[in-house]
Amino acid sequence: MILAASLFPFMCFGIGFILNTIAIFYGSLAAIPFGTMVVVFIIWAFISFPLALLGTVVGRNWSGSPNNPCRVKTIPRPIPEKKWYLTPSIISLMGGLLPFGSIFIEMYFVFTSFWNYKVYYVYGFMLLVFLILIIVTMCVTIVGTYFLLNAENYHWQWTSFFSAASTAVYVYLYSVYYYYMKTKMSGFFQTSFYFGYTLMFCLGLGILCGAVGYLGSTLFVRRIYRNIKCD
Known part of the structure; x- marks a missing residue:
């Protein structure tokens, strides 16, 4: 649940941070101000992340127990060589x-x-x-x-x-x-x-x-x- 809500944003944030550091080093206008990055992180931490967790909890409670279309064996069957x-x-x-x-x-x-x-x-x-x-x-x-x-x-x-x-x-x-x-x-x-x-x-x-x-x-x-x- 936490991984699903944070993996992709953290990967994008990490890549963006590295690129922004390179832009600052080269003095490029493409550099994003530090304040803007903080605002984006706050939006993710207090809006996007809680909503993702809330959606996961609501989805699990809404679906309830797995509704499998047929009976499922409790003991996994060995997978043959392919x-x-x-x-x-x-x-x-x-x-x-x-x-x-x-x-x-x-x-x-x-x-x-x-x-x-x-x-x-x-x-x-x-x-x-x-x-x-x-x-x-x-x-x-x-x-x-x-x-x-x-x-x-x-x-x-x-x-x-x-x-x-x-x-x-x-x-x-x-x-x-x-x-x-x-x-x-x-x-x-x-x-x-x-x-x-x-x-x-x-x-x-x-x-x-x-x-x-x-x-x-x-x-x-x-x-x-x-x-x-x-x-």
Whole structure:
């Protein structure tokens, strides 16, 4: 509960603090005043963090005990040996390829508008690409979960999350290509700012895609096991 409410903000705050220290060292106007950082931390500590804890407590009390669609054994069954391409690591790594392919072209325009100071105005098309990303992510994660269950591996929860979240890894790799091939940036200051802020963007994207993938897999698993008849 505490980890869910603080991990992502702390990671972004840590990256932002390092980048701000570099900006102050170079005397850049991009440096954020210390007072502003304190205000942001206070907002997180007294508004965002308590609301996250409150939402977790309310959600647990609202849902009550787990409502499994079928009977669950108390003794875990051993997972049989499986082929290398059915391991959770391979499924997680390959799961982000198709979602990244659905946003590959749009990423060029997003990076160009942000780092090359071009005006981005096709927000309707961005919304369409976002919806396609959500649909493709859910479909790919459901397929990966099906392969795991078919291989008698019931540890699908984190695999479904990382399978969808790996989209952010491919986006970050694309940002490396974009930096060297499409920009004229050089020097430690520009490089650190580019990869630092891109890392924060990819962290948020990974959590978003991971949550969507886990939700889709959960609905899929509950749906198929709801039809199982147990004595």
